[in-house]
Amino acid sequence: MRRDDLYITIPSFFRCPISLDVMKSPVSLCTGVTYDRTSIQRWLDSGNNTCPATMQVLQSKEFVPNRNLQRLIQMWSDSVAGRQPDADSAANSVVVPSQDQVKALVKQLDNSCFSSLTKIVCFVRESEENREFLARMDGFLKPVFDFMRNAESDIKLIEQVVKILDLMLNKISDKKPLLETNCLSTILLVLQRGSSDSQIESVRLLESIAVDGESKLKIAEKDxxxxxxxxxxxxxxxxxxxEASLSCLIAITMPKRVKTNLIQSRTIPELKNLLSEPNTTISIIEKSLKLLETLSSCKEGRVEIWHDSILLQVIVQKVLKVSSKATEHAVTILWSVCYLFRDEKAQEAVVSGNGMTKFLLLMQSNCSPAVRQMSADLLKIFRVNSKSCLSSYDTKTTHIMPF
Known part of the structure; x- marks a missing residue:
């Protein structure tokens, strides 16, 4: 919510992930993600069967009112209402400009006018039609990218530019200017000093430009x-x-050099902390395991994982406990360190974490063929090492051993 003389930061979790507006009637899907009822109903009515934020296939299209969040939004709205300007000031509040007014505002952008950018943000946020109109306008993107190239600009001004670019991501065909060193420096500045909302928007910008190996390396190697x-x-x-940072890191982590740099930046301990938290959302768990799976594909990542028995046990705990996607990522990590590279210390940690029971249950479940095969591979390893492993296994279920 913006006014020329009043700035009110809307908590990001009050916004609907689809409309980006404050939710009026928040409801939660079976994935745990909350949306405004009108937006998610429109999404489902259009024939979609996935969660828009995670793209996870929905086991159920039912949603549950999020009463706690609704109360928080109401309390926040009431507190904001108590800080609203008087009638005279309200007359100066920002309204959505017309297309002709936006053309005039774009011409003023060279003057670094914060007020013009604020009004353009309102215009862009208003509708898809407005975003398409602005994307087609000659002379719009040049000054916007010029702002991004100038990391010494006022942080509030840069945040408005980042917001415009984030809202128009799908409308900008050529995003290469954002890979320039100066633009990356500006994004780094927002991550260091910007508000939570602008940091999220900056991370989404990075993910959107990580389209090939070269762009991934440029992002990763920016100091x-x-x-x-x-x-x-x-x-x-x-x-x-x-969640946005995890998605971005997953997007840029395919090149081996990036994986090595991430491991050196102590990414794995941060992922361990996220996975150990009892209230971590399903989506964050899935993405943490996905990133950990990617890091386990290089030697440095595997070594760090198999030397941490607590982390291995945390990964085992996520099998069959979170979602099918999380289970697949977790099993792939365990298969990599225990079966593919046969680390005995890792095998002992997995067994002590009741891993054998999990793999046996997976063999009897409706998991994917890949997960079933990896579970069978792991059980073979544990059977070979039965003297050390089976002693800690509940023999009441050995009748379902698959071989």
């Missing part, structure tokens, strides 16, 4: 950027920022 993204994974951070 200070990778450590700042890892810092965003801290469990004390906004959950929306954590």
């Amino acid at each position: 200070g950027l990778l450590p700042e993204l890892v810092k965003s994974l801290s469990k004390e951070k906004d959950p929306s920022l954590i």
Whole structure:
């Protein structure tokens, strides 16, 4: 919520992930993600069967009113109402400009006018039609990218520019200017000094431009950027920022050099903290395991994982406990360190964490063929090492051994 003389930061978790507006009637899907009732109903009525934020296939399209969040939003709205300006000031509040007014505002952007950017944000946020109109306008993107190239600009001004770019991500065909060193420096500045909302928007910008190996390396090798993204994974951070940062890191972590840099930046301990938290959301758990799976594909990552018996036991705990996606990522990690590279210390840690029971249950479940095969591989390893492993296994269920 913005006014020329009053700035009110809307908590990110009050916004609907679809409309980006404050939720009027928050409801939660079976994935745990909350949306405004009108937005998610429109999504489902259009024939979609996935969660828009996570793209996870919905086991049920039923949703449950999130009463606690609704009360928090109401309390916040009441507190904001008590700080509203008087009638004279209200007359100066920002209204959505017309298309002709936006054309005039774009011409003023060279003057670094914060008021013009604020009004353009209102225009862009209003509708898809407005975003398409602005994307087609000649002369709009140049000054916007010029702002991004100038990291010494006022942080509030840069935040408005980042917000515009984030809202128009799907409308901008050429995002290469954002890979320029100066633009990456500006994004780093927002991650270091910006509000939680603008940090989330900056991370989404990074993910949107990580489209090939070259762009992933440019982002990862920008001084200070990778450590700042890892810092965003801290469990004390906004959950929306954590989730956005995980998605971005997953997007840029395919090149081996990036994996090595991430491991050196102490990413694995941060992932361990997230997975150990009792109230971590399903989506964050899934993405943490996905990133951990990617890091386990290189030697440095595997070594750090199999040397941490507590982390291995935490991974085992997530099998069959969170979602099918989380189970697949967890089993792949365990298969990599225990079966593919046969680390005995890791095998002992998995067994002590009741891993054999989990794998036996997986063999009897409706898991994917890949997960079933990996579970069978792991059980073979444990059978070979039966003298050390089976002593801690509940023999009441040995009749379902698959071989």
